[in-house]
Amino acid sequence: MKTLNSIVFHVLLVCLFSTPLQLLPQEKNNMFFATMETRDAQSLKIEHPNEIQIIRSSNGLSAVKLSHNAAEELHHKILTHGPGFIYEPSKESALANLSLKNRATYQGRNLAAKFSISQETLVRQSLDLVNNNNIAAQIQELEAYGTRYHTTNSARQSVLDLKTRWENMASGRSDVSVRIVNHTSTNMPSVVMTITGSETPDEYVIIGGHIDSTASGGNSNNAPGADDNASGIATITEAARVLFEMNFTPKRTIEFMAYAAEEVGLRGSREIAQDYKNRNINVVSYLQLDMTNYKGSSEDIYISTDTFNDDDLNNFLIELINFYNASGTHKLTYATTQCNYGCSDHYSWAQQGYDVAFPFEASFRESNPHIHTTRDTFDRSPTPNATHAAKFAKLALEYLIEISNGHSNTDPGGEDCTQTVSSFPYNASFESSFENWKQSTNDDLDFSRNSSGTPSNNTGPASATDGSYYLYVEASGNGSGFPNKNAILTSPCFNFSSLSQPELTFQYHMFGSAINTLTVEAKNSSETVWNQVFSQSGDQGNSWLTATVNLNNYSNQTEVQLRFSVTTGTGNSGWQSDIAIDAVSIQNGSTDPTPTCNALNFNDFAISSFSNQDSDGTSSVGNNGASLTLTNNTWKHILLNYDVTPNTVIEFEFNSSNEGEIHAIGFENDNNLSANRYFKVHGTQNYGVTNYDTYTNGTQIFTIPVGSFYTGTMDRLVFINDNDAGSGNNSTFSNVKIYEGSCNGSITTKNFAKLIPILGNQPEGILPNTLISPNPTSNYINITIKNNSNNALVTMNLYDSNGKLLLKKTTTENGKNHISLEKLSLSSGIYFVKIVTQGEGSLTEKILIK
Ligand code: BES
Ligand code: ZN
Numbered sequence: 001m002k003t004l005n006s007i008v009f010h011v012l013l014v015c016l017f018s019t020p021l022q023l024l025p026q027e028k029n030n031m032f033f034a035t036m037e038t039r040d041a042q043s044l045k046i047e048h049p050n051e052i053q054i055i056r057s058s059n060g061l062s063a064v065k066l067s068h069n070a071a072e073e074l075h076h077k078i079l080t081h082g083p084g085f086i087y088e089p090s091k092e093s094a095l096a097n098l099s100l101k102n103r104a105t106y107q108g109r110n111l112a113a114k115f116s117i118s119q120e121t122l123v124r125q126s127l128d129l130v131n132n133n134n135i136a137a138q139i140q141e142l143e144a145y146g147t148r149y150h151t152t153n154s155a156r157q158s159v160l161d162l163k164t165r166w167e168n169m170a171s172g173r174s175d176v177s178v179r180i181v182n183h184t185s186t187n188m189p190s191v192v193m194t195i196t197g198s199e200t201p202d203e204y205v206i207i208g209g210h211i212d213s214t215a216s217g218g219n220s221n222n223a224p225g226a227d228d229n230a231s232g233i234a235t236i237t238e239a240a241r242v243l244f245e246m247n248f249t250p251k252r253t254i255e256f257m258a259y260a261a262e263e264v265g266l267r268g269s270r271e272i273a274q275d276y277k278n279r280n281i282n283v284v285s286y287l288q289l290d291m292t293n294y295k296g297s298s299e300d301i302y303i304s305t306d307t308f309n310d311d312d313l314n315n316f317l318i319e320l321i322n323f324y325n326a327s328g329t330h331k332l333t334y335a336t337t338q339c340n341y342g343c344s345d346h347y348s349w350a351q352q353g354y355d356v357a358f359p360f361e362a363s364f365r366e367s368n369p370h371i372h373t374t375r376d377t378f379d380r381s382p383t384p385n386a387t388h389a390a391k392f393a394k395l396a397l398e399y400l401i402e403i404s405n406g407h408s409n410t411d412p413g414g415e416d417c418t419q420t421v422s423s424f425p426y427n428a429s430f431e432s433s434f435e436n437w438k439q440s441t442n443d444d445l446d447f448s449r450n451s452s453g454t455p456s457n458n459t460g461p462a463s464a465t466d467g468s469y470y471l472y473v474e475a476s477g478n479g480s481g482f483p484n485k486n487a488i489l490t491s492p493c494f495n496f497s498s499l500s501q502p503e504l505t506f507q508y509h510m511f512g513s514a515i516n517t518l519t520v521e522a523k524n525s526s527e528t529v530w531n532q533v534f535s536q537s538g539d540q541g542n543s544w545l546t547a548t549v550n551l552n553n554y555s556n557q558t559e560v561q562l563r564f565s566v567t568t569g570t571g572n573s574g575w576q577s578d579i580a581i582d583a584v585s586i587q588n589g590s591t592d593p594t595p596t597c598n599a600l601n602f603n604d605f606a607i608s609s610f611s612n613q614d615s616d617g618t619s620s621v622g623n624n625g626a627s628l629t630l631t632n633n634t635w636k637h638i639l640l641n642y643d644v645t646p647n648t649v650i651e652f653e654f655n656s657s658n659e660g661e662i663h664a665i666g667f668e669n670d671n672n673l674s675a676n677r678y679f680k681v682h683g684t685q686n687y688g689v690t691n692y693d694t695y696t697n698g699t700q701i702f703t704i705p706v707g708s709f710y711t712g713t714m715d716r717l718v719f720i721n722d723n724d725a726g727s728g729n730n731s732t733f734s735n736v737k738i739y740e741g742s743c744n745g746s747i748t749t750k751n752f753a754k755l756i757p758i759l760g761n762q763p764e765g766i767l768p769n770t771l772i773s774p775n776p777t778s779n780y781i782n783i784t785i786k787n788n789s790n791n792a793l794v795t796m797n798l799y800d801s802n803g804k805l806l807l808k809k810t811t812t813e814n815g816k817n818h819i820s821l822e823k824l825s826l827s828s829g830i831y832f833v834k835i836v837t838q839g840e841g842s843l844t845e846k847i848l849i850k
Helices: 004-014 038-047 068-077 091-096 100-104 118-131 132-143 153-169 226-245 267-277 313-326 346-351 384-405
Strands: 031-037 052-058 059-066 086-088 177-180 190-195 200-210 252-259 282-288 301-304 334-337 426-428 448-451 469-473 486-490 502-512 515-524 531-537 544-550 560-567 579-588 618-620 629-630 632-642 648-656 664-667 679-682 699-703 712-722 730-740 771-773 781-787 794-798 805-811 816-820 828-836 840-847
Touching: 004 086, 038 052, 052 091, 059 091, 059 469, 059 618, 086 091, 086 632, 091 132, 100 632, 118 226, 118 313, 118 618, 132 226, 153 226, 153 252, 190 267, 190 486, 200 226, 200 267, 200 384, 226 384, 252 384, 267 346, 282 346, 282 384, 282 794, 301 384, 301 699, 313 334, 313 384, 346 531, 448 840, 469 502, 486 771, 502 515, 502 531, 531 544, 544 632, 560 679, 618 632, 629 712, 632 648, 632 664, 648 679, 664 730, 679 699, 712 730, 781 794, 781 805, 781 828
Parallel strands: 200 252, 200 282, 301 334
Antiparallel strands: 031 059, 031 086, 052 059, 177 190, 190 252, 426 579, 448 469, 469 579, 486 560, 502 544, 502 579, 515 531, 515 560, 618 629, 629 730, 632 712, 648 699, 648 730, 664 679, 664 712, 771 781, 781 816, 794 805, 794 828, 828 840
């Protein structure tokens, strides 16, 4: 604390030092405006009548005109702190800040307690993540600039480097931005990082500190500023790092600020706070960290109680400390102190009427004696490894997490739970809508609903895998669709009270040279962060793949939401990163049968389309889950993991009142047709394994020793009720049992040990029915397609004998597709035609061009 005597003493000392500073153009006129405590102004006037003019005094504050040599030089070259002037760009603003109104706002504002503790789980999680070594390392990095005095290049560089550091920390977060703020009162910029709030983004919770430094004795080129204030910046950075590690998304907007030119009169913060006030920005609270790593007093944290600090906010900091001390390991002790003037940037915010607080490293009297000297170095900290500063990072996290979330929230779900799904299995295939899945507003892009191919070549699916429609993110457009653009789609709420082991399955398509990432996240209504439950990155080839996601952490919970998040690619071909999803289903995941005699309960499964074969058929589950009925041309599957061994048997009852082309059942391990896995029991088409094609009428029991035909790891069971030619056919499969060996003596597998499959000769699907003709040819080829009842996309690629792609055509047309080769002027020789169909893979044929 300053006394009149000390001021006088220092003012006398200043005469011995007169190294001129590098000054901004506007500083070249000797004098500048400021406000300061009247008693300080008067002391200076007595001792240095020519260096200060007192323009007006009011309420203990004075508007003054100061000379640089007497005031600024004096201040940062000699005094430990003080004389506590606040730089003012003009006489008018100096006078404006004297107004009674301004002073009055420092007291007794916001008597209603607007802060409360509600985020215990998250805060405790955050406290465990604070790492003092990160703070120690960053203090030393900042110290290593040599000086961060506001006029120097290294000061500017330290700001640009901090911007990069913050950007890197936030990479992948579309809700975070980092910006440089340029000033008029200094050439040094400030830097601001923003995490946009998810619910009330126009309410701001701010934490800041100055990044500039100063030192006495003409040592502005040697101003290490380790404690003042590399420590505050490193503390703020560690708090931000922890929030990102937690993937914390605040409801209110959080900002982190590192200011320019605090040491020469709070200049950076003053311009920023003024700007926020001008723009009428609603700052809920402001916390200043300036000097956090010098434990000079007995307690850990000293809360400043100068009148311009907000009592409610101060009391809330104390409440936070007391509350979170209960955990023991993160115990912080505290006391109060006063600096008696606007000793740091929080004063800039208070001046604009905002609620501020300033927790400090020690009592002001016992704080670091080395600041503003060449000795303000990390190694002079009385405690090792920035452990003292780490306590301020914890307090900062308590403050940030609680206040950014703790506003009154009338929606107990925290999310839009107006649409709740309680009946399972749940199936969404997006055939006619987004099925209550909602586009996020906190991202860059939306999902689109689409059928057939995406507009871009070499990325995205050619068609849906379930029905005709799928959802995808279009990555086209440099700057709009890519790089690193994020799209989030949020589910309706799910009530899992009937699911003891909820399991999400979906199909995804990630094809393209620049494919980036698809994640799925989940949260319940009492969680405030999304938890990642699935993630896939990079090109997965041109096919639909199955994801099976265990949601057991959410079993029996009543308000659970999921969301898909896609990030598009980077680089020149960043547009080649369309990611698609389809066939989203949720069911109990505990239904994979242990080999017993029990029948499957179809109510435990999602009934999904299989491959490209599901036309306009329907399915229904009956008899309390014991039977599955398929009607009209349809192929369905349920997801079921089963290792088919030589002893595996499938047993079921079958009934059909209207014959179609193929009635069959079989295991599968992907979404492509494999005729040799399906046991046909009825139908007019000679397809699949026909050894059991014996059904005539009524209900007939089939006991099929699957393991005698094939073995292997399977993940689904396929039910076929095919009738490409027409409709009206039906199949009912009931009491489906899968077991090993024998079920109540039903069968002994050794009876069937050497069964030889009798495979049908009438293929199903597009590929086996596709013809390439004529061969040899001269200047055209015909691709003849049959059975494309679903209008699946068929792609034809023509390659030369070196594998070079010469031509690519796509079609959905049944019948002859005439493709002219004239324009290619091909020389005679061997070429290859590759046909790719969705859900079936590909077929390559050699053709001769004459
Ligand atoms: N970190 C100090 C403030 C400080 C120093 C507070 C010692 C408590 C104890 C800050 O960087 C600073 O030097 N502020 C100036 C304020 C002025 C330029 C308006 C000061 O205190 O002189
Ligand atoms: Zn400081």
